[in-house]
Amino acid sequence: MSTSKSVSSNSLSAATSGLLISRVVSALFGLSNALKHDQLLSTPLSSYTHLKEGIFLFKNGIDPYSGGTFRHSPLLLALFSVVLPESQKYASLLWTAFDFAGAWALVSIWRARQNVRKTSRDTVVAASYLLNPYVFLPTLALSSSSLQSSITLLTLKYAAEGQASPSLFFLSVLMHIDLSTLTLLLPILLLLISDPQSHLASPRPLTSNLRRTLPLFGEFVLYTAVLSVASTVIVGGIQWIPQTWGATLTLPDLTPNTGVWWYFFTEMFDHFRPFFLMVFSVHLLIYVVPMCIKFQYDPLYATFLLLGVLGTFKAYPTLSDPGLFFSALSIFPEVHPYLRHPIVTALIHLHAALLMPLFNHLWLNTGTGNANFFYASTLVFACGNGAGLIDAVWAGLRIAIGKDTEGYVVVQE
Amino acid sequence: MHLNRTWSTEVKNIAGTNAYGVLASPRGPRNEAIVISASWLSRTGEGDGTLNLRGVSTVLALARFLKNYSLWAKDLVFVVSDGYLDGMHAWLNVYHGAQLSSRYWLAGKKSTSDRTSTDLKAEPLELTSGVIWTALSIDYPGHSFSHLGLFFEGLNGRLPNQDLMNCVQRISRGTGGVPVTVYDHLEWQDPATSPSELSFLPSPLRHYPGVQDFAHRAKIIARHIGYQARGRASGVHGLYHKFRIDAITVFAIPATGPHGFHALGRIVESSLRTMNNLLERLHASFFFFIITAPDRFMKIGSYLPSAILISVAMMFRGLQCWVDARWHTDQPRSEKRDYSTWFSTKSRPVVPALAAMLLTHLLGAILFFASRSSWFLGDQKLYAPTFALAILTVPFALSQIPHPRDEITAPFWLVLKAFNLCFASTVISTITILNFSLAALLAVTLGFPLTLSGPSDSKLLSRLKCLFYVFLASAWLFLHQETREAIWNWEILSVWFAPFVCLIYTPLVLQAAIVCVLPCS
Numbered sequence: 001m002s003t004s005k006s007v008s009s010n011s012l013s014a015a016t017s018g019l020l021i022s023r024v025v026s027a028l029f030g031l032s033n034a035l036k037h038d039q040l041l042s043t044p045l046s047s048y049t050h051l052k053e054g055i056f057l058f059k060n061g062i063d064p065y066s067g068g069t070f071r072h073s074p075l076l077l078a079l080f081s082v083v084l085p086e087s088q089k090y091a092s093l094l095w096t097a098f099d100f101a102g103a104w105a106l107v108s109i110w111r112a113r114q115n116v117r118k119t120s121r122d123t124v125v126a127a128s129y130l131l132n133p134y135v136f137l138p139t140l141a142l143s144s145s146s147l148q149s150s151i152t153l154l155t156l157k158y159a160a161e162g163q164a165s166p167s168l169f170f171l172s173v174l175m176h177i178d179l180s181t182l183t184l185l186l187p188i189l190l191l192l193i194s195d196p197q198s199h200l201a202s203p204r205p206l207t208s209n210l211r212r213t214l215p216l217f218g219e220f221v222l223y224t225a226v227l228s229v230a231s232t233v234i235v236g237g238i239q240w241i242p243q244t245w246g247a248t249l250t251l252p253d254l255t256p257n258t259g260v261w262w263y264f265f266t267e268m269f270d271h272f273r274p275f276f277l278m279v280f281s282v283h284l285l286i287y288v289v290p291m292c293i294k295f296q297y298d299p300l301y302a303t304f305l306l307l308g309v310l311g312t313f314k315a316y317p318t319l320s321d322p323g324l325f326f327s328a329l330s331i332f333p334e335v336h337p338y339l340r341h342p343i344v345t346a347l348i349h350l351h352a353a354l355l356m357p358l359f360n361h362l363w364l365n366t367g368t369g370n371a372n373f374f375y376a377s378t379l380v381f382a383c384g385n386g387a388g389l390i391d392a393v394w395a396g397l398r399i400a401i402g403k404d405t406e407g408y409v410v411v412q413e
Numbered sequence: 414m415h416l417n418r419t420w421s422t423e424v425k426n427i428a429g430t431n432a433y434g435v436l437a438s439p440r441g442p443r444n445e446a447i448v449i450s451a452s453w454l455s456r457t458g459e460g461d462g463t464l465n466l467r468g469v470s471t472v473l474a475l476a477r478f479l480k481n482y483s484l485w486a487k488d489l490v491f492v493v494s495d496g497y498l499d500g501m502h503a504w505l506n507v508y509h510g511a512q513l514s515s516r517y518w519l520a521g522k523k524s525t526s527d528r529t530s531t532d533l534k535a536e537p538l539e540l541t542s543g544v545i546w547t548a549l550s551i552d553y554p555g556h557s558f559s560h561l562g563l564f565f566e567g568l569n570g571r572l573p574n575q576d577l578m579n580c581v582q583r584i585s586r587g588t589g590g591v592p593v594t595v596y597d598h599l600e601w602q603d604p605a606t607s608p609s610e611l612s613f614l615p616s617p618l619r620h621y622p623g624v625q626d627f628a629h630r631a632k633i634i635a636r637h638i639g640y641q642a643r644g645r646a647s648g649v650h651g652l653y654h655k656f657r658i659d660a661i662t663v664f665a666i667p668a669t670g671p672h673g674f675h676a677l678g679r680i681v682e683s684s685l686r687t688m689n690n691l692l693e694r695l696h697a698s699f700f701f702f703i704i705t706a707p708d709r710f711m712k713i714g715s716y717l718p719s720a721i722l723i724s725v726a727m728m729f730r731g732l733q734c735w736v737d738a739r740w741h742t743d744q745p746r747s748e749k750r751d752y753s754t755w756f757s758t759k760s761r762p763v764v765p766a767l768a769a770m771l772l773t774h775l776l777g778a779i780l781f782f783a784s785r786s787s788w789f790l791g792d793q794k795l796y797a798p799t800f801a802l803a804i805l806t807v808p809f810a811l812s813q814i815p816h817p818r819d820e821i822t823a824p825f826w827l828v829l830k831a832f833n834l835c836f837a838s839t840v841i842s843t844i845t846i847l848n849f850s851l852a853a854l855l856a857v858t859l860g861f862p863l864t865l866s867g868p869s870d871s872k873l874l875s876r877l878k879c880l881f882y883v884f885l886a887s888a889w890l891f892l893h894q895e896t897r898e899a900i901w902n903w904e905i906l907s908v909w910f911a912p913f914v915c916l917i918y919t920p921l922v923l924q925a926a927i928v929c930v931l932p933c934s
Binding site (some may be wrong): 344347350355358362363365366367 | 571572654655657694697698700701728732735835836839840842843846847
């Protein structure tokens with residue numbers, strides 16, 4: 001039995017490394033040009049072409065934020081105007097490197113959660129991130145949302161390992177790239193004052209003192225302030241704020257994407273717009289406190305669930321946002337037996353993954369469909385993400401009750 | 414105003430020359446255009462070589478006539494294309510600056526050294542115009558005509574906007590006084606004749622109007638499915654659809670009378686005025702229809718559910734298999750109601766099942782590349798049976814895929830069947846919007862066989878079942894002409910029917926074959 005197991009794990013890692021090599025190769029050759037305009041893979045806030053345009057303007061002494069097309073953070077602008085090579089090949093390499101950093105971070109989180117140095121499941125965890133098509137297609141499209149996923153995982157890695165400063169620094173970088181990740185602040189602070197190990201099976205009230213989060217919060221504010229000042233210095237003014245953070249809140253660009261916001265606001269009468277913008281933004285926040293209270297004994301799981309909320313409901317999502325959520329599911333193997341409908345979720349995702357590019361094509365290329373088609377398919381996608389999220393919440397709570405007892409059914413938790 | 418330019422292309426080692434002219438719009442900004450075209454060869458017999466002489470003369474005469482009017486808000490582009498489909502394909506691609514084709518086609522049994530020289534080439538156009546919105550292709554091979562037949566199916570199952578068809582039909586009946594039919598079907602004209610397909614029916618039933626009407630409609634739909642499911646264009650108009658141009662072919666059905674040039678000219682002129690009045694694109698909701706009679710159509714709501722229901726049924730069957738694999742029932746051993754002996758759960762081998770599916774699709778890709786290679790097309794009689802035999806070994810090889818065979822693991826075949834059905838169902842319901850005929854055909858060819866797959870207790874029966882599925886998966890290899898045409902359509906016109914069959918259909922049926930040869934327990 002043990003020999004067969006080692007043989008199968010050997011063949012598994014061989015297959016995995018084969019797939020990884022093919023991934024790197026496909027990142028290097030071709031594909032990027034075909035994918036980088038795909039609306040599923042990059043949004044106006046994360047598109048590579050917009051980033052390049054911004055860098056070009058910046059290098060030529062024109063304020064990139066004056067035109068209304070460039071909405072990336074000044075940090076990315078600074079980083080890439082120094083580091084980013086003109087050649088797309090190097091860019092592909094850089095993006096792939098970020099993906100590998102993300103996979104490494106995910107494995108580190110998994111090890112920290114198990115509190116061991118090395119496990120036999122490490123390969124599976126890494127593969128779940130690197131081979132997830134929702135994660136690697138945006139990477140091939142050079143969308144900055146993949147960078148965001150990697151930075152999220154790095155934040156969580158340092159938080160899980162108890163290193164507060166790097167974690168909070170990465171979190172403030174993350175917030176500069178995308179304002180909506182602010183929702184992760186509270187569970188990460190909780191994670192820093194408790195431990196990342198799984199307590200899902202044995203719920204208990206939070207033992208550590210909540211006051212300990214205050215200096216950590218102060219540190220986060222400090223980093224954010226420093227980065228904001230740095231951004232202002234880079235750009236030479238505060239015009240970046242409405243163009244980056246403001247875009248997440250006011251949705252100026254209604255280019256279609258996989259999320260649920262754009263269609264709603266194309267159909268909206270102008271005088272309702274501010275109200276519903278507020279509703280949609282606040283809606284993201286209302287999950288934070290309940291999730292953190294309910295899962296106070298396991299803040300890493302609360303963070304994971306909030307990643308699912310972001311992937312479903314945030315303003316400018318790409319495929320990599322729900323992809324991050326589903327890849328992260330692999331570090332919680334203890335809840336897998338309690339998932340109620342994994343195959344239904346998987347099938348909804350299969351349908352959505354086929355229908356979204358198809359309906360996008362029918363609407364924008366062949367012209368036999370219209371916006372409603374694509375929106376309907378993004379709703380299917382949202383249903384798939386919602387089903388995954390609800391199932392994860394259920395399984396995370398259900399595990400505390402233990403195995404089924406004859407003649408009893410869990411009705412409510 | 415009316416300029417000609419000659420240029421040449423090579424398709425199937427054919428060099429041709431298209432002639433075209435642009436009538437600049439006297440009223441508009443010249444950023445929109447309408448095309449009136451005639452191909453040199455008529456569509457009679459799907460381009461069997463009949464010349465479209467009167468169609469070409471109609472276009473020339475119209476060009477001369479229409480330039481006397483100042484009402485055109487859109488440019489009119491007159492095109493006389495060489496050959497049947499090839500000339501117009503080249504012209505349209507060059508007009509839109511698209512790649513003619515990155516792939517090349519080896520015609521006949523030339524040696525491979527000729528390959529590069531058969532790459533498609535076309536000269537750039539000198540005259541340009543705006544975005545083409547609509548197009549009419551005129552096909553008038555006889556010396557007079559009795560009816561106008563409308564052909565509308567485009568490449569990859571794309572249909573033109575139904576409003577365009579309705580307009581031409583109304584104008585033809587009203588302005589031109591010419592009756593309109595679908596394709597070149599004329600039987601419905603004469604109630605005395607009954608279609609030959611009904612000869613098996615007893616005479617009173619055969620001449621019953623309802624039955625006859627049904628037969629006529631069924632014939633039209635069958636022909637529609639024949640074009641649409643294979644992604645073929647029913648005429649030159651089909652090439653336009655790729656570029657978001659609504660186009661139909663007006664086919665003057667050869668007869669001894671009573672209509673001629675004058676009637677056709679009036680109809681085309683009036684249709685052009687109608688198109689000229691378009692202020693925006695035709696509405697997106699009129700692309701889904703099935704024409705059943707010249708003045709009847711089925712709306713999407715009445716035909717779409719048929720395929721969707723079958724696919725939903727397959728999905729439910731797949732989910733049922735999935736649940737069955739999980740739960741294992743034992744006989745109750747005692748009077749005491751001890752549920753734990755009744756039901757026990759098993760683990761399901763998900764990874765081997767997914768691996769088997771992935772491998773079949775990879776083999777499908779290999780099959781596709783092999784069957785578009787020159788040596789396969791060069792000697793199909795030899796290679797088709799070879800490929801079929803190779804396919805026959807696949808289920809037996811893949812049934813050896815390592816999977817746990819113990820008491821606590823669910824039977825592998827049940828899990829594989831569950832995934833197979835769920836994936837087939839997803840494919841069918843996704844294709845319905847893209848190409849309904851193909852989806853309906855798949856619902857029939859996949860729906861029943863895949864649902865009924867499963868190993869039997871007798872080994873012989875299992876093998877016979879497997880043989881049946883392999884036959885179902887590979888029978889297309891023996892349709893020599895059909896295969897060649899499908900591959901030509903993919904190479905030149907990018908019709909994805911051939912890759913679809915190799916990469917999706919054959920692997921799905923092969924998975925059912927694997928299900929049959931797996932051990933039963």
